[in-house]
Amino acid sequence: MLATVIQVLDTTIANVALPHMQGSLGAGSDQITWVLTSYIVAAAIMTLPVGYLSQRFGRRRLFLWSVAGFTVTSMLCGQAGSLNEMIFWRLMQGVFGAALVPLSQATLLDTYPPEQHASAMGLWGVGVMIGPVLGPTLGGWLTEYYSWRWVFYINLPFGILSLLGIYFALPERETTRPRFDALGFGLLALAVGALQMLLDRGEQVDWFESLEIQGYAIASALGLYLFVVHSLTTKKPFLSPGLFRDRNYVSGLVFIFVVGIILLATMALLPSYLQQWKGYPVVATGLVLMPRGLGVMVAMILVGRLLKFVDGRALIVAGMFLVSFSLHLMAGFNLQVSRSALVWTGVLQGFGLGLVFVPISTLAYATLPAQLRGEATALFSLSRNLGSSVGVSIVMAVLTRNLWINEQQLGEHLQVPRNLAGTLPNTGELQTLPLNIMQELSRQSAEIAYVNDFQLLMWINLAAVPLVFLLANPRRGLEVA
Helix, strand or coil: CHHHHHHHHCCCCCHHHHHHHHHHHCCCHHHHCHHHHHHHHHHHHHHCCHHHHHHHHCHHHHHHHHHHHHHHHHHHHHHCCCHHHHHHHHHHHHHHHCCHHHHHHHHHHHHCCHHHHHHHHHHHHHHHHHHHHHHHHHHHHHHHHCCCCHHHHCHHHHHHHHHHHHHHHCCCCCCCCCCCCHHHHHHHHHHHHHHHHHHHHCCCCCHHHCHHHHHHHHHHHHHHHHHHHHHHHCCCCCCCCHHHHCHHHHHHHHHHHHHHHHHHHHHHHHHHHHHHHCCCCHHHHHHHHHHHHHHHHHHHHHHHHHCCCCCHHHHHHHHHHHHHHHHHHHCCCCCCCCHHHHHHHHHHHHHHHHHHHHHHHHHHHHCCCHHHHHHHHHHHHHHHHHHHHHHHHHHHHHHHHHHHHHHHHHHCCCCCCCCCCCCCCCCHHHHHHHHHHHHHHHHHHHHHHHHHHHHHHHHHHHHHHHHHHHCCCCHHHCCCC
16 A cells, blocks of 8 residues: 555655756756656556566566665656756656556455455555645645655655565465567557657647647557557457456446546646635645545545445445535635635545545456456556546646636726826826736636636536446445455
């Protein structure tokens, strides 16, 4: 679980430190985002072969090397003196960190008997879900009171503890020499990597108006098409066909994709909403967002026990409706919204997400053969990460577009007195009035744009609810001892 926490935490913890890194590393605003992009793309691509690598070299050995490599590269990121160094070490951090979440999940599923999977997934899920919530909070606090370099140094103690725990507690499994489908991996890596680049770079280069984004889209579509054709015609494809014949697992992939959209999309919107438009400092923003993580923790601890008495599908539906209700409340926010309302909706949304995550994680593997878990957990983790990337890209693109549209539409109704500039030109109050009007125009435009984004996420969440009917619920595998 420690390995899971440090990997998931690093997907968001560096975000708030980017402006400080930019000055320290002498990077431009368009260049510094590669600190995030390099990590995300490397982690997405290297998640794919985790199942093969764990069979070939042993899960324990791969786990140890991954944690050690992640910890060392975290320290080297903190020591980076130039942008090129930082991007390289963040790339390597993503390479080593990619295996941590799927290996953690596969280890727990194999360690605990089936009747305790729900409880195990509940406790483990706290690490997966709380990382994106606490990342900006912890990153902001470390950057504010220490240095942006501590955003990476913080991984050292947790990495060492995780390394020791795995070394002394985890038994080695037998290794095999499975055939590696290099062509299949290459094609899927191209599709996933190009998609991640498209999602990450799109907002900065005006999406499909840019040749760069068009190139990524073509590469991703072509890579996916060729991967599917190759998989259907080769004897031993990169991904086992058995994964896609399991209805519960495929439905779980879709659900976790939607959970990824909601989880990180709201966390991408709220910090800028609070800091830029409500004037909250970084630390205060983190404190307001932190209760969301408490809601996640409480739900995940409870849901493992609830699954003994309640159908997991009912919990998923309840969680989805709670998340939708919280987003409905957020769609009623304005720039005078109170802190108590921000905290309340955050706790409610976190609790709903917690109710959804554990049953999905349990049901997805309930009918899957144990020998497929290595591949399955890697693909499950990738689906969640892709959902997060898609969600953030969608809401930020819609936000930017709506900000511009709202300013144009509201601006049409502005009426500034024609003689304002000619009357008392030396009076400071009158000279600043047009600026004040423009600032208020921007504030009101932003208020409407954020509300539209929260409403969009609500409808996306509700649209996914009917997918619950695709899930089966084999009771014997879900009862908690």
